[in-house]
Amino acid sequence: MRINLSVLLLLLTLWSCAEKRSVNDKEATSLDDFKSYHLDLNLPKESFVDMIESVELMQFEETDESLLSTIRKINRLDDGFVFHTDKKIGADDHLSIYFFDENGKFQKKINRQGQGPEEYSSIEDLWIENGLVAVYSMPKSVIYRYTTEGEFVDSRKLPDQLRVGGIRPYKDGYVAEMNFHSINDTSYYKFAKLDKDLKVEKPFLKYDNTPDEMPWFIDYSTVIPYQDGVQLFRVFSDTIYAYTNDKLAPLMHLDFKENWFWGDKPVPTNELLQKVEAENKVWTIGMSIGQKYIYANALIGYSHWEYFLIDRMNGKVKRMGMPKGKSVREEFYYLGWEEDRLMFSVTTADVPDILSALDESQINYREGTTLEKIESSENPLVMWVKFEELNK
Template structure:
């Protein structure tokens, strides 16, 4: 059976309204984007993932000779179609909303209409955009896989996303021009730098990228959250501002006063401290996956933040046998989070829920899931 890898590294509310006895309705908390710090205490009491769930909806990914998947990431969707990559030979897979296989796209190569690798993938309506860092180029195709156009960027950012008819970029300590180094930058529609943010000092000369895109859409702009940072920024037509601070306290590995040497970076592979985090930010909830070193017996937690209530939950994502995580968070879809879960783990996980909490999309049954090795997509609505 295929193994499910938690880390994909390149280097190395619903707010329930009820009525009280006086029939007076409780007003929902309005979540603003004012800067806020959340204390993420690794020693918080753990809560089972299933205990936080109101309901789930599962979709099997049809298994064919052309749609054998090891895992799912960089998922996006449009007009009833799910688009993602599985990391196998830089294929892009298209499925319909019921999990039926539609097609596989692979334009990998060295030609002018091809990409060398898939660093980032996203949709612009029904147009597929692929950023290849090895080529410093964004390639665009239709969902049939036909080439549309390409744009060679004047820099090689670690991650990139379309923004304001140009691009927002996580520079990952690479220069935006011959001399300037900033953590984040933007390009206008003519691919000219029109914004540079947070200059890089000498102590942070080494960059590490995770495979998850550190630039993500959020409301009318984008959020930027580089690797090795505990601060998430928000960029919109109102400017560039810090959005939230992930406060790990003494469990945070990086200290700005320390030089980031190669030795310092290599040591983080064995530290119990958090050296990076992947924050998936929704309008009302946040899911945070911390990255720690490989320490025997230490299971890295997930944190679930209710922005309206200001509460933080330390989530135990382990399987019932206390082994590896049962599901991996991919992205928010309105008020639901899309998770991917390996097919052999589905039945055991669902046994922790009540029958009325579980829904299968048409064409999906538990029997079909168990007969396939493809991972499953699961939409989770939280309490």
């Protein structure tokens, strides 16, 4: 069987090859002590909606300049949000950067897409850095920076032969996930700390065997701000790392036991990926780590996703049955935690089924958002979900 790359690009949502770790959770004294959580595919499913304590909905204003497709990555500003959207067939709107205020009112968009020296050809990562909009574009391995009005400030190219999957600022430099690219001609590492000039300061976790150099274009950032540092993910991995206080350490491990495809296999190769469908095991994981909970999803072969909610302190795990709306698999995306609430990007088509299963007392609307506006707009909206305690 040949791999259908278009299918893989659609399905992949995160991360990389397995490391086997063990930990005695009783010895862990804080949430940042390394823990391993068992995600049992045989747990009974509990309805996602039944696990909700409350939701808050916010509609992104629909104007001629803000017709949005799926939101997969979002940055929180002090007074709102900045993001780019998924690609629409036949359109380049995914190369625009949108600004909305904290109530979802459209403010502006900027677009510096092009082939010129001040223009990006794609957006693999987007963040705010010292009040500037920073865009990492993988094809040329360049970080571009603009004012929030779209004026070009500067661009910085990574050294020749250095390409990264995800990158974010850290202190006076950057931390990067390598996405199976080599550090140089012969060395392959999973992560790297770069200095202020984008040169490799220190690589981390060298591959014992050389993987196939295969860049995976994924929907989620693999480097995410976390406390005073960053969380680090890799494609096809069940282990999450944290880079804080100038040190890299494993943060947590999601243990699928015998259902983990990469458990007894060496580094990923295209030959091994041919076996994913036949073995029908978990082979890629997505997750969002909050102050109290972890939301995780796992792709089983090419057949379906499994969803879990994990209590970080007591280790309790619930397997969730997600809503079966019109587009839940493709467009019901988690965007990250805000304190104890998980943000989702939801289509208007999915909203009625969710709300109909809740009491009115559980539903809140952000200022300017109403059910009537939601039903009359095609723009996605943000839904903040607060879950009930897992020990109930």
